[in-house]
Amino acid sequence: MIKKLFNMFIFLLLSIFLAACGANNTAEKADDNATEGKLIIYTTVFPLLDFTKKIGGDDVLVKSVYPTGADAHSFEPTPKDMTDIAEADAFIYTGVGVEGFVTTALETLKNEKVVPVEAGNGIEYVSVDDHEHRDDEQGDHDHDGIDPHIWLDPIHSITLAENIKNALVELNPDSKEMYETNFQTLKKQLVSLDNEMKQTVNSANKNEILVAHAAYGYWETRYGIRQISITGFSPSDEPSQKELKKIIETAEEHNLKYIIFEQNIPSKIAETVQKETKTESLTLHNLEAVTDKEMEKNEDYFTLMKKNLGTLKKALN
Missing domain, CATH: 3.40.50.1980 (Nitrogenase molybdenum iron protein domain)
Structure with a gap:
């Protein structure tokens, strides 16, 4: 009896193993068919x-x-x-x-x-020196590229x-x-999106935005949107205390009501500026990468840029 049970147990294990192998082979074949x-x-x-x-x-x-x-x-x-x-x-x-x-x-x-x-x-690239709106004495790391x-x-x-x-x-x-x-x-x-961008800026009350990350130099070249940035092109580029003071003064001078963060880049320095200037926070999507949730919702370049347009309309008015 014990031997019979043991043989049945071995048979079940082999069946499970072969089924798993078969499933793997089927999956591999399905992958091959999908890419063929x-x-x-x-x-x-x-x-x-x-x-x-x-x-x-x-x-x-x-x-x-x-x-x-x-x-x-x-x-x-x-x-x-x-x-x-x-x-x-x-x-x-x-x-x-x-x-x-x-x-x-x-x-x-x-x-x-x-x-x-x-x-x-x-593409004709924009350099940091083309659109520099931080203190002239900032570090060299923002002038490298x-x-x-x-x-x-x-x-x-x-x-x-x-x-x-x-x-x-x-x-x-x-x-x-x-x-x-x-x-x-x-x-x-x-081309249609470009026209919407132009219409948004042309009908706006101002042309400055206060941003946590200097990602929008091409909007200045194309549309005249002036970015006042708290950090440089890379989110790791942090301003000095003197630069922070200058940014806060500029935001107050231009009566900026919003500070714009990015969807995937936390910034404690930007949060400090937000508190000092009593500005509200908005979000722009830099489109470098998307989240799992955005993938599930089938977000694409245009849906994300349309949301950016909505943020710009609010920030510029």
Whole structure:
């Protein structure tokens, strides 16, 4: 009897093991079927992910190297991330410097099959010296580079999208017509967003915004929105006490009622300024990365930028 029970137990274990193996094999086959014939693309910041999906359609499987809610300035890929990118068809990045890991990654990937795509190629960048609204004696760390937030400008986003489209055509010429059609649809949406931005600023009572993070230099170049920033391009760039005093005085001088934070960047310094100036808080989305909740709600570049427009309308009036 005991031997019989033991044999039954062994049989059950084998059945469970084989069922699990079968399930794994089925899942692997399903994954293979889902990717068969598709371009595998890895991207960095969220707009590149979104634009690639919109242009590539069913021909592409697009993944972000960033986990949801990541800080693009400080993210570092794992060895597995690098292996996955190396095995992909293309790796799309901005080339503007926001992705600190890219220079090293490109060196590592240079002998792999993956095609690197610099989506920001051809864009005229804004430097900190073009739009400096903090104290003249601030540290050198804010003068080292360019403003990386090119995707917040809808017209620059057309260039990002066109470079992505051209890369997809190179990888899969048979789908050129579809990629071109999808790109033209996306371009019309971006032109429409640009017009909304212009209308918002042209009808506003003021043109200054007080922000926690200097991410909006391209809005000044394109639309004349003057940003008074508490930190530099990177959220880790902190102002001196003298700079903080100057920012508070400027906010009071211009009668600014709001301080604008970003969705994924807490700032105790900005909270200090908010208390000192008795301003209310608003939120702008920097679109560097999205959260799980935003993914579940199918938020895209345009829904997030429309919310930013709503914030701007309130802050400028």
